[in-house]
Amino acid sequence: MDYFIIAITTIAGLAFHGWLIMRFRLWADRDLALSIAGSDPDKRSWMLQRLADAKSQKIKRRELQSWLEQQVQHYPGL
Numbered sequence: 128m129d130y131f132i133i134a135i136t137t138i139a140g141l142a143f144h145g146w147l148i149m150r151f152r153l154w155a156d157r158d159l160a161l162s163i164a165g166s167d168p169d170k171r172s173w174m175l176q177r178l179a180d181a182k183s184q185k186i187k188r189r190e191l192q193s194w195l196e197q198q199v200q201h202y203p204g205l
Contacts, residue, residue: 161175163199169204
């Protein structure tokens with residue numbers, strides 16, 4: 128019974144740790160897109176849409192910043 132409790136708490140802890148890592152990555156990606164957009168609210172929402180496009184195109188995280196910087200050049204308000 129003791130091993131069962133240890134196994135359950137270990138699995139739950141690892142799952143929570145994995146969930147936290149995924150949330151931190153999502154928050155960091157969102158902050159990256161918003162920092163590139165600046166303070167213009169329309170540009171910020173447009174960049175969040177580009178971030179969603181990057182996720183759907185499966186852009187790798189290490190390429191995400193350069194991809195977003197290229198996309199901001201195509202902002203219709205420029």
